[in-house]
Amino acid sequence: MAKTVNKQKSEKQSFALRVLQNMTLGNDLSINRSAIEGSMFRHWWRTFKFNYGSLVLQNLICLLFAAPFIALLFVMPNLEQKWIADNAFNFVGDLGFGFIGGTNDTILAVKGIYLFRLMFYSLIIPCFTLIGVAMSGLFYSSRNVAWGAKIKVRHFFRGIKKYWLPYTIAFTVIGVVAYGVIASIFGYLYLVASGLTSWYMWFVMILACLIALVVIYFMLQYLPMVTMYNFSNKDKIKNSTLLAVALLLAETFLTILFIGLPIAFIWSSLTKMLLLATFGLFGFVAYTTAIQCFGVYVADNYTQVLYQNMLYTQEKERRKAANEGRKNNNKNKKKKR
Numbered sequence: 001m002a003k004t005v006n007k008q009k010s011e012k013q014s015f016a017l018r019v020l021q022n023m024t025l026g027n028d029l030s031i032n033r034s035a036i037e038g039s040m041f042r043h044w045w046r047t048f049k050f051n052y053g054s055l056v057l058q059n060l061i062c063l064l065f066a067a068p069f070i071a072l073l074f075v076m077p078n079l080e081q082k083w084i085a086d087n088a089f090n091f092v093g094d095l096g097f098g099f100i101g102g103t104n105d106t107i108l109a110v111k112g113i114y115l116f117r118l119m120f121y122s123l124i125i126p127c128f129t130l131i132g133v134a135m136s137g138l139f140y141s142s143r144n145v146a147w148g149a150k151i152k153v154r155h156f157f158r159g160i161k162k163y164w165l166p167y168t169i170a171f172t173v174i175g176v177v178a179y180g181v182i183a184s185i186f187g188y189l190y191l192v193a194s195g196l197t198s199w200y201m202w203f204v205m206i207l208a209c210l211i212a213l214v215v216i217y218f219m220l221q222y223l224p225m226v227t228m229y230n231f232s233n234k235d236k237i238k239n240s241t242l243l244a245v246a247l248l249l250a251e252t253f254l255t256i257l258f259i260g261l262p263i264a265f266i267w268s269s270l271t272k273m274l275l276l277a278t279f280g281l282f283g284f285v286a287y288t289t290a291i292q293c294f295g296v297y298v299a300d301n302y303t304q305v306l307y308q309n310m311l312y313t314q315e316k317e318r319r320k321a322a323n324e325g326r327k328n329n330n331k332n333k334k335k336k337r
C-alpha cells in the first residue's frame with residue numbers, strides 16, 4: 001500500500017519529513033488497495049478516462065448546484081448596466097459648446113459601480129456554500145475511483161449524506177476568502193475614485209491574497225483527506241496544515257494550474273464561454289479527481305510511509321523489550337539456583 005519502510009529509513013530526513021513527524025498517523029479507509037503506479041498525473045488520467053461516463057453524469061448534477069454562481073457571473077454585468085441607466089447619470093457635463101455649467105456624474109457613477117460590485121459579489125459566499133454540498137458527493141466518488149473502485153451515480157448521493165457538513169464548511173470558507181480578495185480590490189478602487197488616502201489598501205490587498213494562498217494550500221490537502229481517513233476533524237486540520245507546509249513546491253505548481261488557468265480564461269467573452277462549456281461537460285470532475293489523486297499520492301509517499309515506519313519502530317522496541325525481559329528472567333532463575 002505504501003512504499004517500503006527500509007527504503008524510507010535509508011533516506012536522510014528531509015524538511016518535509018521533519019515537519020510531518022507531528023502528524024496523526026493511521027491507515028486510510030481503503031481495503032488492501034495497491035499504491036498508485038507512475039506519477040500523479042498519469043494516475044489521474046487513467047482514473048478520469050476509465051470512469052468518464054459516470055463522472056460526467058455526476059458533473060451535470062454538480063452543474064445544477066453551481067447554477068446560482070454561474071448566473072451571478074453572467075447576470076451581474078447586466079444588472080450593473082441597468083443600475084447605471086436607472087440612475088440617469090450625466091456623462092457629458094462640461095464637454096463642448098452648450099454644456100458649460102452642466103453637471104458631470106462620471107466620478108459618482110464610478111464610485112457607485114464599485115459599491116454595487118462590493119455588495120453584489122458578496123453573494124458568492126452562499127453560492128460556494130451550495131457548491132460545497134455537491135462537492136461532498138463528487139469528492140466521495142472521486143476518492144473511490146482514485147482507489148480503483150467502480151462507481152455509480154448513487155455514490156454521489158451517498159457522499160452527500162456522509163460528508164455534506166465538512167465540505168459545506170470548507171467551501172463556505174473558500175467563498176469568504178474569495179470575496180475578501182474581491183472586496184479588497186474594489187475597496188481600493190473606490191477610495192482612489194473618491195480621492196481618499198488609499199495606500200494602506202495595498203497592505204489589505206496583499207494580506208487578502210496571502211490568506212487566499214494559504215487557504216488554497218490547506219484545501220489541497222484537506223479536501224481529499226476528509227473522505228480518505230477516519231480521523232477526527234481536529235486531526236484532519238492538523239495533518240492538512242502540516243502537509244501544506246511540507247509540500248509547498250507541489251502545491252504552488254497545482255495552484256498555478258488549477259487557479260491561474262481559469263483566471264486567464266475570464267478576460268474575454270469567448271474564453272469565458274469556453275471555460276463555462278468545459279466546466280459544464282467535465283470541469284468539476286476533472287478538478288475533484290485531480291485533487292483526490294494528489295491526496296492519494298501524498299498518502300502513498302508520506303502519510304502511509306510514516307505510519308509504516310512508526311509500526312516498524314514500535315514492533316522493534318517491543319521485541320527489544322521482550323528480549324530484555326527474557327534475559328532478566330534467565331538471570332533471576334540462575335541466581336535462585
